[in-house]
Amino acid sequence: MFRMAEYYAGKSVLITGATGFMGKVLVEKLLRSCPEVKALYLLVRPKAGQSMQQRVSEMMTCKLFDRVREDDPDFHRKIIPISSELTQPGLAISPQDGEKLASCINIVFHCAATIRFDEPLKHALQLNVIATQQLLSLAKQMHHLEAFIHISTAYANCNRKHIDEVIYPPPVEPRKLIESLEWMDDGIVRDITPRLIGDRPNTYTYTKALAEFVVQQEQDQLNIAIIRPSIVGASWQEPFPGWIDNFNGPSGVFIAAGKGILRTMRANNDAVADLIPVDVVINLTLAAGWYTAVHRPKSALVYNCTTGGINPFHWGEIEHHVISSFKRNPLEQAFRRPNANITSNYLINQYWILVSHKFPAFIYDLFLRLSGQKPQMMRIFNRLHKAIGLLEYFSSQDWEWNSENLNMLMSQMTPEDRKTFNFDVRQLNWPEYIENYCIGTKKYVLNEDMSDIPAARQHLRKLRNIRYTFNTVLVVFIWRVFIARSQMARNIWYFVVSLCFKFLSYFRASSTLTN
Ligand SMILES: CCCCC/C=C\C/C=C\CCCCCCCC(=O)SCCNC(=O)CCNC(=O)[C@H](O)C(C)(C)COP(=O)(O)OP(=O)(O)OC[C@H]1O[C@@H](n2cnc3c(N)ncnc32)[C@H](O)[C@@H]1OP(=O)(O)O
Numbered sequence: 213m214f215r216m217a218e219y220y221a222g223k224s225v226l227i228t229g230a231t232g233f234m235g236k237v238l239v240e241k242l243l244r245s246c247p248e249v250k251a252l253y254l255l256v257r258p259k260a261g262q263s264m265q266q267r268v269s270e271m272m273t274c275k276l277f278d279r280v281r282e283d284d285p286d287f288h289r290k291i292i293p294i295s296s297e298l299t300q301p302g303l304a305i306s307p308q309d310g311e312k313l314a315s316c317i318n319i320v321f322h323c324a325a326t327i328r329f330d331e332p333l334k335h336a337l338q339l340n341v342i343a344t345q346q347l348l349s350l351a352k353q354m355h356h357l358e359a360f361i362h363i364s365t366a367y368a369n370c371n372r373k374h375i376d377e378v379i380y381p382p383p384v385e386p387r388k389l390i391e392s393l394e395w396m397d398d399g400i401v402r403d404i405t406p407r408l409i410g411d412r413p414n415t416y417t418y419t420k421a422l423a424e425f426v427v428q429q430e431q432d433q434l435n436i437a438i439i440r441p442s443i444v445g446a447s448w449q450e451p452f453p454g455w456i457d458n459f460n461g462p463s464g465v466f467i468a469a470g471k472g473i474l475r476t477m478r479a480n481n482d483a484v485a486d487l488i489p490v491d492v493v494i495n496l497t498l499a500a501g502w503y504t505a506v507h508r509p510k511s512a513l514v515y516n517c518t519t520g521g522i523n524p525f526h527w528g529e530i531e532h533h534v535i536s537s538f539k540r541n542p543l544e545q546a547f548r549r550p551n552a553n554i555t556s557n558y559l560i561n562q563y564w565i566l567v568s569h570k571f572p573a574f575i576y577d578l579f580l581r582l583s584g585q586k587p588q589m590m591r592i593f594n595r596l597h598k599a600i601g602l603l604e605y606f607s608s609q610d611w612e613w614n615s616e617n618l619n620m621l622m623s624q625m626t627p628e629d630r631k632t633f634n635f636d637v638r639q640l641n642w643p644e645y646i647e648n649y650c651i652g653t654k655k656y657v658l659n660e661d662m663s664d665i666p667a668a669r670q671h672l673r674k675l676r677n678i679r680y681t682f683n684t685v686l687v688v689f690i691w692r693v694f695i696a697r698s699q700m701a702r703n704i705w706y707f708v709v710s711l712c713f714k715f716l717s718y719f720r721a722s723s724t725l726t727n
Pocket residue numbers: 327328329330365366367442443444458459460461462463464465466468469477479527530531534535552554595598599600602603606607
């Protein structure tokens with residue numbers, strides 16, 4: 213059977229979204245596991261005062277590329293940045309670059325997208341749908357194109373409970389929507405967005421569904437595959453466990469819990485947490501690229517890239533492992549000791565928000581004000597509430613994804629390829645993965661040093677002592693204010709104490725008898 217690395221040898225690959233979370237892992241894996249790949253053309257825009265060249269050079273200095281750098285210190289010679297702003301006509305690619313791409317590209321991986329849940333519809337449509345259309349047009353001009361791989365999301369059809377590996381009819385004909393929105397000002401679009409997105413939770417999932425349809429339209433002219441990852445998390449194994457570089461999806465929630473800020477969130481303890489490690493998604497993506505190019509399926513194949521149906525893990529379990537992991541490996545300068553409760557009950561959640569979020573934030577801000585500093589905690593909590601409010605939809609319910617195409621793909625690979633491009637999540641040990649994920653957020657997102665862990669533990673002990681002191685003062689205060697002043701409260705108090713005493717005596721007596 214054909215080996216994947218051999219297939220990629222001598223190939224020129226075009227990647228969009230290479231500066232993003234998944235794009236970077238894709239670039240790294242291609243360079244490391246397919247060392248004979250000819251060139252990687254990256255569509256990159258200048259941003260935040262940096263030219264696209266500077267951005268790519270900086271990206272290659274990232275720790276993620278350490279293993280590649282070890283194998284081949286000169287690896288950057290294979291990376292060719294192409295200036296492109298995907299929201300512009302023609303993707304703002306110069307005619308010379310366009311010609312170069314048309315003459316040499318063999319495989320396209322389209323990762324770029326806006327993944328914000330609160331993106332205005334016009335912008336989400338521009339980037340996720342119109343840019344995809346434009347990229348497909350460019351792909352059709354490529355003389356040696358063998359495969360076009362589009363990264364979608366498993367939640368593109370989250371208005372369904374069971375999701376097969378098919379492209380469902382779009383909620384609206386994309387062309388009609390694009391034409392209608394063209395003449396509307398932003399205010400009108402904002403007003404009608406909830407009606408348009410209907411039973412989807414945000415513009416992201418809505419526009420990703422439209423993009424799948426747009427891609428499908430070209431299946432007669434191009435060899436296409438669509439990858440649908442669920443909630444992409446830190447790497448499982450490659451290039452090293454726990455690599456993550458952003459706050460998206462659950463990562464921000466984990467960090468907020470580790471810092472002791474997030475204490476409550478609406479989620480269903482028993483719902484499947486469909487997390488998928490980023491290296492698994494990338495291995496599947498590369499395998500799909502190889503299979504699409506070599507086997508040329510008659511129509512676009514969709515690969516649901518999920519864990520729930522294969523190796524399920526639940527939000528309640530995630531919560532337990534995240535909290536215990538952050539107790540073992542604390543984050544620096546935690547606000548409180550990590551301890552979070554997830555509940556599907558709206559009222560209970562509101563109660564805990566008041567008691568465990570707003571009250572401590574108020575006290576802390578008061579302390580800051582009194583010591584002449586700027587209050588900040590309430591602002592942080594307001595941002596956190598906005599973010600978790602947008603995530604709750606995904607953590608409160610279950611979906612079932614079919615993964616027949618994924619299994620078929622695995623069966624087509626050689627045993628060596630299955631090892632090198634591993635996407636078999638049956639082998640994933642969740643507690644170990646979550647531990648590495650939490651350590652990864654500490655090391656790579658927050659840039660904290662592991663050698664500071666003893667000091668961070670000491671800080672947690674200090675926080676625990678503050679809590680004990682606070683609770684003791686509170687009990688004494690309640691005693692003084694209520695119990696000492698009311699006969700009825702005193703009677704209840706004596707009754708409760710004598711009941712506890714009786715229980716204790718009973719247990720002591722029965723344990724003496726059994727001994
Ligand atoms: C211990 C208990 C654990 C229990 C676990 C229970 C539940 C798990 C929770 C979630 C799981 C559901 C995940 C669903 C994912 C669906 C899968 C997808 O298809 S994909 C893509 C996922 N997309 C996202 O995750 C994007 C979401 N983010 C946004 O839409 C926006 O960032 C925003 C949340 C609306 C915030 O927008 P705002 O303009 O206010 O801020 P910025 O984006 O500019 O960011 C400001 C600042 O905050 C950091 N940030 C971003 N997101 C988060 C977050 N979720 N939590 C904490 N902090 C976050 C961001 O990096 C910026 O930082 P800085 O200023 O330093 O750059």
